[in-house]
Amino acid sequence: MHGSAESIRVLFRSRGLRCTRQREAVYAALAASRSHPTADELLSGVGGDDPELSLATVYNTLDALCECGLARRVPSESGGPCRFDADTSHHAHVVMPDGAVVDVPEDLSRAILSGVPADPLSELCRRLGVKVDRVSVRIHARPSPSP
Amino acid sequence: MHGSAESIRVLFRSRGLRCTRQREAVYAALAASRSHPTADELLSGVGGDDPELSLATVYNTLDALCECGLARRVPSESGGPCRFDADTSHHAHVVMPDGAVVDVPEDLSRAILSGVPADPLSELCRRLGVKVDRVSVRIHARPSPSP
DNA sequence: GTACGTGCAAAATGTTTGCATCATT
DNA sequence: AATGATGCAAACATTTTGCACGTAC
Numbered sequence: 001m002h003g004s005a006e007s008i009r010v011l012f013r014s015r016g017l018r019c020t021r022q023r024e025a026v027y028a029a030l031a032a033s034r035s036h037p038t039a040d041e042l043l044s045g046v047g048g049d050d051p052e053l054s055l056a057t058v059y060n061t062l063d064a065l066c067e068c069g070l071a072r073r074v075p076s077e078s079g080g081p082c083r084f085d086a087d088t089s090h091h092a093h094v095v096m097p098d099g100a101v102v103d104v105p106e107d108l109s110r111a112i113l114s115g116v117p118a119d120p121l122s123e124l125c126r127r128l129g130v131k132v133d134r135v136s137v138r139i140h141a142r143p144s145p146s147p
Numbered sequence: 148m149h150g151s152a153e154s155i156r157v158l159f160r161s162r163g164l165r166c167t168r169q170r171e172a173v174y175a176a177l178a179a180s181r182s183h184p185t186a187d188e189l190l191s192g193v194g195g196d197d198p199e200l201s202l203a204t205v206y207n208t209l210d211a212l213c214e215c216g217l218a219r220r221v222p223s224e225s226g227g228p229c230r231f232d233a234d235t236s237h238h239a240h241v242v243m244p245d246g247a248v249v250d251v252p253e254d255l256s257r258a259i260l261s262g263v264p265a266d267p268l269s270e271l272c273r274r275l276g277v278k279v280d281r282v283s284v285r286i287h288a289r290p291s292p293s294p
Numbered sequence: 295g296t297a298c299g300t301g302c303a304a305a306a307t308g309t310t311t312g313c314a315t316c317a318t319t
Numbered sequence: 320a321a322t323g324a325t326g327c328a329a330a331c332a333t334t335t336t337g338c339a340c341g342t343a344c
Contacts, residue, residue: 018343020299039334054301059334061299073224075285079309081333082226094275104271111267116284120258124251128241130288137263137284138222141277165318167324186309201326206309208324226334228308 015068022053026061027070031086036074036101038081074101075138092137104139112137162215169200173208174217178233183221183248185228221248222285239284251286259284 008027012019025046030037037045039058046053062084065071074083078099092104092112104112116135125132155174159166172193177184184192186205193200209231212218221230225246239251239259251259263282272279 018298020343022300052301055333056302056335057300063335064299073226075222075224077220077222077229079220079229079333082224094271094277096277102275105274108267108271108274112263115262115264115267116259117262120255120262121286124241124255124286125288125291127252127255128249128288129291130241130243131291132286132288134287135284136287137282139268139271139279140281140283141272141275141279144272144276144278165323167317169325199326202308203310203327204325210310211324226308 011070015070017064017068017070022057023061023064025053026058027065027086030062030065030071030084033086034103036083036085038083040081042084075136076101090134092139094139094141097142158217162217164211164215164217169204170208170211172200173205174212174233177209177212177218177231180233181250183230183232185230187228189231222283223248237281239286241286241288244289 005024005028008024009019012023012027017023026042029042029046033042033045035041039055039062042062043053043055043058046058062071065086066073066084069088070086072085072088074085074093076083076095076099080099083101087103089106090113091106091109094102094104096102103109113135116137121132121135124130152171152175155171156166159170159174164170173189176189176193180189180192182188186202186209189209190200190202190205193205209218212233213220213231216235217233219232219235221232221240223230223242223246227246230248234250236253237260238253238256241249241251243249250256260282263284268279268282271277
């Protein structure tokens with residue numbers, strides 16, 4: 001787990017991030033959450049424990065975390081507020097009609113992502129003159145009617 | 148092609164969309180573009196031909212187009228302005244570090260998307276109690292250094 | 295002690311809305 | 320003629336920034 005104050009400290013240090021009370025709280029909340037929270041949700045979630053936190057700092061912190069690879073912005077087409085994820089492992093997302101984002105369990109993510117064939121990707125690189133960094137899969141789904 | 152005024156008229160009518168000069172211009176510009184333009188870019192692009200167009204109308208029109216399936220919002224993690232695509236066929240996107248979005252050519256899109264294995268997807272549906280609408284693949288890439 | 299992070303408030307950016315007017319059906 | 324779209328401007332929401340102060344290193 002990455003939730004303890006000490007491991008966060010170590011983690012930050014390893015990325016050259018200064019460790020402040022606020023950053024620690026934001027990262028802990030983000031890492032503990034499964035719901036890909038927005039900056040605002042993180043502020044409220046943390047607010048109870050530590051009222052000494054401003055929205056601007058949440059944004060600044062999230063920027064810093066994304067910058068150094070400790071978090072990711074979750075892609076969205078909603079135009080609404082940006083969502084964040086502290087799980088930077090290679091996994092797929094399920095997107096619900098209301099914009100909620102759920103992680104695909106690790107075993108299924110692996111199966112889905114490794115199914116993406118390599119040949120068309122290298123052909124793509126050749127044609128477009130690019131180098132692939134990462135392939136991201138989003139599954140648009142809706143609640144299935146209960147039987 | 149869907150670029151002629153007459154085919155746009157027919158297309159709109161088939162979706163129950165009232166056809167105005169402004170909507171026609173926005174849709175024609177969007178359909179002609181390969182660059183997944185923003186509302187603002189569409190306004191400038193069309194502005195030359197037809198100054199009688201406001202940004203609010205571009206947004207309203209894009210809403211209407213997305214609503215009725217004639218366009219799509221392109222997912223992004225940039226927080227910048229929303230990008231749109233009149234190509235609603237099932238295709239993958241290449242996302243460059245600067246946020247630019249390029250279509251994956253149709254043959255490669257097909258190869259990539261059909262490579263996504265069905266079994267993990269149905270397992271996912273079972274576990275999460277959802278129904279899959281669509282699978283979307285985004286390829287993060289960067290310009291490859293010229294040899 | 296210095297460099298950098300923080301809070302606050304204001305600005306910048308992107309998108310939506312209210313309303314009088316105008317165009318499509 | 321009636322319904323719905325437009326333009327404009329103002330409201331709204333999200334994110335960024337400037338600056339005085341505070342804190343980690």
